[in-house]
Amino acid sequence: MRIDILTLFPEMFAPLKESIIKRAVDDGKVEINIINIRDFASPPHYKCDDEPFGGGAGMVMMCEPIYKAIESIKTDDCKIFYMSPRGKRFSQSKAREMSELNHIILLCGHYEGVDQRVIDMFNMEELSIGDYILTGGELPAMVISDAIIRLIPNVITPDSIVEESFSTNLLEYNQYTRPSVFMGQSVPEILLGGNHKKIEEFRKAQAIEITKKNRPDLLKPDLLKDS
Ligand SMILES: C[S@@+](CC[C@H](N)C(=O)[O-])C[C@H]1O[C@@H](n2cnc3c(N)ncnc32)[C@H](O)[C@@H]1O
Numbered sequence: 001m002r003i004d005i006l007t008l009f010p011e012m013f014a015p016l017k018e019s020i021i022k023r024a025v026d027d028g029k030v031e032i033n034i035i036n037i038r039d040f041a042s043p044p045h046y047k048c049d050d051e052p053f054g055g056g057a058g059m060v061m062m063c064e065p066i067y068k069a070i071e072s073i074k075t076d077d078c079k080i081f082y083m084s085p086r087g088k089r090f091s092q093s094k095a096r097e098m099s100e101l102n103h104i105i106l107l108c109g110h111y112e113g114v115d116q117r118v119i120d121m122f123n124m125e126e127l128s129i130g131d132y133i134l135t136g137g138e139l140p141a142m143v144i145s146d147a148i149i150r151l152i153p154n155v156i157t158p159d160s161i162v163e164e165s166f167s168t169n170l171l172e173y174n175q176y177t178r179p180s181v182f183m184g185q186s187v188p189e190i191l192l193g194g195n196h197k198k199i200e201e202f203r204k205a206q207a208i209e210i211t212k213k214n215r216p217d218l219l220k221p222d223l224l225k226d227s
Contacts, residue, residue, distance in 0.1 A: 001029070001104075001148075001149075001152060002030070002033070003030060003032050003033070003104055003106065003145055003149075004032050004033045004073050004078075004103075005032070005038050005102070005105075005108065005145070006035050007034065007035070007037065007108040007141070008036070008038060008048055008107075008136075009138055010034045010035075010036045012139075013142065015142055015143060016034075017146060018157065018164075019186060020149075021149055022057075022150065022157060024149050024150075025153075029139075029155055035069055037061075037065045038067050039069070039175040040065070040066075040068035040072070041062075041065040045205070047062070048061060048065050049061050049062060049110075057112070057226030059112060060113060060115055061110060061115060063115045063117050063118040066115075066118045067118055067121065070105065070118075070122055070133075073105065074122075075104050077101075078103040078105075079101055079125070080123070080125070080129070081144075082114065082137075083106060083109060083127060083128075083140040083144075084113070085132070085133055086127030086128065087128040088125075088128065089128055089130070089219055090129050090147070092177060093166075094127070095144070095148050095151055095156070098144070098150055099148045099149075099151040103105045104148075106137075106144060106145070107124065108136055108141050112135040127144065129144065136138050141205065169218050170204075170207040170208060170210075171211045171218070172206045172207060173202075173203035173210070174206055174210075176188070
């Protein structure tokens with residue numbers, strides 16, 4: 001899979017060079033290209049933003065540098081996404097769907113956003129990571145890339161993806177590791193016994209409780225009955 005990220009701030013992307021994502025890149029499972037939109041702006045000033053037509057606060061990112069940047073990287077099967085608080089909410093199921101694409105381009109806005117004409121010209125899909133406003137699309141692009149890359153086959157252990165929050169309608173159960181007693185607090189006895197059926201039942205009950213408490217909207221109505 002190839003992920004191209006278009007940004008005015010390429011130095012913000014250091015987190016994609018660490019840990020599991022770095023290993024996925026090193027193993028050739030994903031190619032990540034960070035592209036500086038300013039490289040496609042015109043000299044002498046390399047201007048990438050201007051005042052909004054119609055007035056209003058802030059600056060708007062101009063069409064031309066973005067257009068030229070996309071023209072230089074687009075492929076026949078690429079899909080282009082604009083990071084935008086106005087977009088549809090990104091989710092685990094969207095991450096799964098996107099992880100099956102060959103080539104995606106993520107456009108990071110800044111300031112007041114991007115001139116609508118370039119969004120329309122490339123039929124971009126707008127994606128939001130939540131109902132709040134960030135200063136730019138760089139963090140959303142990293143969040144979305146991370147969520148997608150870990151779903152590429154064998155980037156992480158396949159079992160980890162099956163049993164995690166949002167893979168079903170339940171959030172995950174509590175996790176524990178060594179030591180079995182820490183400052184007087186013991187790990188639930190059942191997890192030490194090796195009875196896999198009992199452990200599975202215990203974890204399922206815990207997952208239901210946690211989901212009821214934190215995200216009842218995820219639960220099927222029959223699991224909510226005694227809350
Ligand atoms: C300050 S925001 C612009 C907000 C815009 N004026 C509005 O009211 O919808 C600048 C850029 O940050 C990015 N951004 C901010 N919040 C975001 C979010 N929740 N999800 C995705 N991108 C976001 C977008 O790329 C946006 O163009």
